[in-house]
Amino acid sequence: xxxxSRVVVVTPNPAVDVTYRVDEQRxxxxxxxxxxxxxxxxxxxxxxxxxxxxxxxAVAVQPVGGAAGAWFAxxxxxxxxxxxxxxPVGTRTTVAVxxxxxxxxxxxxxxxxxxxxxxxxxxxxxxxxxxxxxxxVVSGSLPPETPVDLVARLVAASHGAGARVLxxxxxxxxxxxxxxxxxxxxxxxxEARSATGADDVRLAVDDLLACGAGAVVVxxxxxxxxxxxxxxAEAEQAAVPGVSGNPxxxxxxxxxxxxxxxxxxxxxxxxxxxxLRRAAVVxxxxxxxxxxxxADPAVLDGLDARLAPPPPTRPREESP
Amino acid sequence: xxxxSRVVVVTPNPAVDVTYRVDEQRxxxxxxxxxxxxxxxxxxxxxxxxxxxxxxxAVAVQPVGGAAGAWFAxxxxxxxxxxxxxxPVGTRTTVAVxxxxxxxxxxxxxxxxxxxxxxxxxxxxxxxxxxxxxxxVVSGSLPPETPVDLVARLVAASHGAGARVLxxxxxxxxxxxxxxxxxxxxxxxxEARSATGADDVRLAVDDLLACGAGAVVVxxxxxxxxxxxxxxAEAEQAAVPGVSGNPxxxxxxxxxxxxxxxxxxxxxxxxxxxxLRRAAVVxxxxxxxxxxxxADPAVLDGLDARLAPPPPTRPREESP
Numbered sequence: 001x002x003x004x005s006r007v008v009v010v011t012p013n014p015a016v017d018v019t020y021r022v023d024e025q026r027x028x029x030x031x032x033x034x035x036x037x038x039x040x041x042x043x044x045x046x047x048x049x050x051x052x053x054x055x056x057x058a059v060a061v062q063p064v065g066g067a068a069g070a071w072f073a074x075x076x077x078x079x080x081x082x083x084x085x086x087x088p089v090g091t092r093t094t095v096a097v098x099x100x101x102x103x104x105x106x107x108x109x110x111x112x113x114x115x116x117x118x119x120x121x122x123x124x125x126x127x128x129x130x131x132x133x134x135x136x137v138v139s140g141s142l143p144p145e146t147p148v149d150l151v152a153r154l155v156a157a158s159h160g161a162g163a164r165v166l167x168x169x170x171x172x173x174x175x176x177x178x179x180x181x182x183x184x185x186x187x188x189x190x191e192a193r194s195a196t197g198a199d200d201v202r203l204a205v206d207d208l209l210a211c212g213a214g215a216v217v218v219x220x221x222x223x224x225x226x227x228x229x230x231x232x233a234e235a236e237q238a239a240v241p242g243v244s245g246n247p248x249x250x251x252x253x254x255x256x257x258x259x260x261x262x263x264x265x266x267x268x269x270x271x272x273x274x275x276l277r278r279a280a281v282v283x284x285x286x287x288x289x290x291x292x293x294x295a296d297p298a299v300l301d302g303l304d305a306r307l308a309p310p311p312p313t314r315p316r317e318e319s320p
Numbered sequence: 321x322x323x324x325s326r327v328v329v330v331t332p333n334p335a336v337d338v339t340y341r342v343d344e345q346r347x348x349x350x351x352x353x354x355x356x357x358x359x360x361x362x363x364x365x366x367x368x369x370x371x372x373x374x375x376x377x378a379v380a381v382q383p384v385g386g387a388a389g390a391w392f393a394x395x396x397x398x399x400x401x402x403x404x405x406x407x408p409v410g411t412r413t414t415v416a417v418x419x420x421x422x423x424x425x426x427x428x429x430x431x432x433x434x435x436x437x438x439x440x441x442x443x444x445x446x447x448x449x450x451x452x453x454x455x456x457v458v459s460g461s462l463p464p465e466t467p468v469d470l471v472a473r474l475v476a477a478s479h480g481a482g483a484r485v486l487x488x489x490x491x492x493x494x495x496x497x498x499x500x501x502x503x504x505x506x507x508x509x510x511e512a513r514s515a516t517g518a519d520d521v522r523l524a525v526d527d528l529l530a531c532g533a534g535a536v537v538v539x540x541x542x543x544x545x546x547x548x549x550x551x552x553a554e555a556e557q558a559a560v561p562g563v564s565g566n567p568x569x570x571x572x573x574x575x576x577x578x579x580x581x582x583x584x585x586x587x588x589x590x591x592x593x594x595x596l597r598r599a600a601v602v603x604x605x606x607x608x609x610x611x612x613x614x615a616d617p618a619v620l621d622g623l624d625a626r627l628a629p630p631p632p633t634r635p636r637e638e639s640p
Contacts, residue, residue, distance in 0.1 A: 027347065
C-alpha cells in the first residue's frame with residue numbers, strides 16, 4: 001500500500017437523503033414520522049465520506065441547485081472537501097422509511113435533467129482537480145436525459161490529467177464506462193448481469209473486460225467480492241463473517257476501501273488481493289455502523305482479524 | 321348569503337407537501353419515484369386556496385423557515401395572498417406516496433417547536449389583518465411544544481378585531497378552542513370523539529358546546545355533515561351522492577364552502593342549513609379534483625343539483 005494521492009469523486013446525481021423513523025411501516029395510511037434525519041447523499045458522496053474517515057484525501061464534485069442544493073452544499077462542506085457546481089436544476093431528495101425492525105423502504109426521486117453547461121463545468125472540475133497517479137471516481141446514477149458521452153468525457157478528462165478512473169454505475173452508463181476504457185468498474189452482481197445481458201456474473205465480468213474495462217470488481221453482498229483484470233489476474237474475497245446490520249452504503253464503503261488499499265498502485269495481480277480484502281473489511285464496518293454508509297476506522301483491525309488469510313492471486317498473464 | 325369579508329387563515333404548522341407517484345407501493349424495497357409534485361401545504365393553506373378559487377378574499381398566515389420555507393413562501397405567494405412570518409425553524413415536509421390505485425400512504429413530519437417570538441408575530445398579524453364581521457380560521461396541527469395558550473390568544477386577537485373564529489384542529493388544542501369560545505369548530509367525527517372522550521359523536525358535539533364553543537360542524541365523510549349551535553339550532557347535510565375520488569383535502573374544502581356561504585352572517589338557525597349544503601358541494605368538488613384539495617368552481621352547480629332540498633333547520637331555541 002502506497003500513500004494515496006487525492007481522490008476526486010464525481011456524483012452526477014446527488015440527493016438530499018432523508019430518513020424517516022417510524023413506529024411501523026404501513027401502506028395506505030397516515031404514518032406519523034417520529035424523527036427526521038437529513039444529510040447530503042448520493043453514492044459518490046458516501047464514498048467521499050468513508051475515504052475521508054480513512055484518512056485518504058478526497059474531494060466530492062457534484063452539481064447542486066435550488067434551496068435543497070444550497071442546504072446540500074453548506075452541509076456537505078462542513079463534513080468533507082467538496083466542490084459544488086451551481087445548477088439551475090434543484091437537487092433531488094431520497095426518502096428512506098425505517099422502522100428499525102424490517103428492511104427500510106427507499107423512495108428514490110429520479111432527479112431532473114442538467115443543462116449541458118453544468119456538465120461542461122463538472123468535466124472542467126475533474127480536469128482541474130485530478131492528479132497524476134491519483135484516482136477519479138464516478139459513482140451513482142445519472143439524471144434523466146444525461147448525454148450518453150458524459151461518462152466517456154469524465155474518463156478522458158481523468159486520463160488526460162494522468163489519473164485512473166473507477167466507475168460505479170449501472171445500465172448503459174456502465175457499458176459506456178467500459179468502452180471508454182475506465183480502469184476499474186465496481187458493479188454489483190445484478191448490475192453486471194443487467195448491463196451485459198449475461199446470465200452468469202463471471203460471463204458478465206468478461207463482457208465488461210471485452211468492452212474495454214481495465215478491471216472489474218463485483219460485489220455479491222454476503223457472498224463477497226469477485227475481481228478480474230483485462231490482463232487475466234483474478235481474485236475472490238469472502239465477506240467478513242458474523243456481521244449483520246444495515247447493508248445500505250456497504251458497496252460505497254467497499255469502493256473507498258479498494259481505493260485506500262490501491263493507493264497509487266495500478267490494478268494488478270499483486271495489488272488486487274489486498275485491495276479486495278480491505279474493501280471487504282471497510283464494507284463490514286459500514287454494515288455495523290448506526291448511520292448508513294459510515295464506517296468507523298476503529299473497528300477495522302478487529303474485522304480484518306476475522307478473515308482467513310487472502311487466497312493467492314492467480315496471475316494468469318504470467319503463465320506460459 | 322352576504323358578500324364575505326376577508327378571511328384570515330392561520331396555519332400554525334405548514335408543510336411542503338410532496339407527492340411521489342409510483343407504479344406500486346411496496347415495503348422494504350427501493351421504489352423508483354416516477355414523478356414528483358411539491359406544493360405549499362398544511363390544512364389552512366388548502367382552505368385559503370379553495371376560498372380564493374371561490375372568489376372569497378383570503379390571506380394565508382403561517383411561520384416559515386429554512387430553505388424549504390423560502391421555497392414555500394415564494395411558491396405560495398404566486399398562488400394566493402400570503403403573509404409568511406420568518407422563523408429560525410425550518411418548514412417541515414409531508415410525503416404522500418400515490419400509486420393511483422390504492423389509497424396513498426402519507427408520511428407526516430411532526431415539525432419543530434417555534435420560539436415564542438414567532439407566535440407573538442403570528443398573533444400580531446391576526447390582530448392586524450382581521451376585519452370586523454370577517455372570519456379568522458386556525459387550521460391544522462400545532463408544532464410540538466407549542467404553548468397551550470396559543471389557540472386562546474388567536475381567538476382573543478380575532479374577537480378583539482371584531483372577527484369570528486373557526487378552529488379546525490384536534491386533541492387538546494380543539495378543547496382549548498372551545499374553552500376560548502371560538503365561534504365555530506369543525507372537527508371530523510374521530511377528532512370530536514377523541515378530544516372529548518365521548519363515544520357518540522352527538523355527545524362529543526354537546527361536550528364541545530358545553531365547553532364554550534359557539535357551534536360545531538362535524539364532518540363524517542360519506543355520511544355527510546352534522547351541526548349544532550350553543551343556542552340549540554341543529555342541522556344535518558348528506559354528502560353529494562355518486563362522488564368518488566381522492567378524499568384528501570375534502571374537509572378543508574368543506575371549511576371553505578362553509579365560510580363562503582356564511583359570509584358576514586353569524587352561525588344561526590337561518591344560516592346553518594345553506595352553509596352545510598355549500599360545504600358538502602365544495603367538498604365533493606375537491607374529491608373529484610385531480611389535485612388533492614383543489615375544487616373547480618365550474619362543477620359546483622352540477623353537484624348542488626344532485627342534492628335533495630335541504631332539511632329544515634330546527635330552531636329549538638325558538639320553541640316554547
